[in-house]
Amino acid sequence: MKSLDSHIETVLWTPDQITSRVSDLATEISADLSHLTDPPVLVGVATGAFLFLADLARHIRLPVAVDFIRAESYGSGTESNGCPKVSSDLKLDVNGRHVVLVEDIVDTGSTVSRLIEYLESKGASSVSVATFLDKPSRRKVQFELLGNGKFYRGFECPDHFVVGYGMDFAELYRNLPYVGVLKPEHYKCQSP
Numbered sequence: 001m002k003s004l005d006s007h008i009e010t011v012l013w014t015p016d017q018i019t020s021r022v023s024d025l026a027t028e029i030s031a032d033l034s035h036l037t038d039p040p041v042l043v044g045v046a047t048g049a050f051l052f053l054a055d056l057a058r059h060i061r062l063p064v065a066v067d068f069i070r071a072e073s074y075g076s077g078t079e080s081n082g083c084p085k086v087s088s089d090l091k092l093d094v095n096g097r098h099v100v101l102v103e104d105i106v107d108t109g110s111t112v113s114r115l116i117e118y119l120e121s122k123g124a125s126s127v128s129v130a131t132f133l134d135k136p137s138r139r140k141v142q143f144e145l146l147g148n149g150k151f152y153r154g155f156e157c158p159d160h161f162v163v164g165y166g167m168d169f170a171e172l173y174r175n176l177p178y179v180g181v182l183k184p185e186h187y188k189c190q191s192p
Ligand code: 5GP
Pocket: 045, 048, 073, 074, 080, 084, 103, 104, 105, 106, 107, 108, 109, 110, 111, 112, 160, 161, 162, 163, 167, 168, 169
């Protein structure tokens, strides 16, 4: 097999840039959470948020619980089907708890919107969203945060389909330590 790096056309954010931004975000989130009396729950949206959640959580020096949820909206292509479903439930009970939903990327907004509704239905007292990337130019669904929740984002992403740092194309590239855009031929071909 050839190196994954050879599939990348452009690197948008390097590992150093990511580390520095995630640490700043964690500092901001920690300051906002520090007044809480009960530990909040960081809910990672699997699978894409796994590296971001791991890095963010390591920089938050407050007691937090961690859980994962899964919402399916993408197949192996690059366009959302617009109606994500919760396909893997939380293990923890979030009733009466403050939740920080941790996402890899907010694109049309339909996944985050659906998950906020879901967490509200489970009794969360507030829902903040921490997304590593945000593509505001692609937004179709405007979502409201719950309670006194806040929106945190690592970087604003241009309108490209990106991979790496947890994000995939056809379940590959998640393990790249940077974020980049694939060479066009790899968006067509499904095996490396
Ligand atoms: P939304 O529901 O906001 O349209 O999309 C959210 C999900 O679509 C993200 O959590 C992510 O899994 C996937 N997604 C959106 N844009 C991209 C992208 O540029 N690259 C990758 N790999 N996934 C994306």
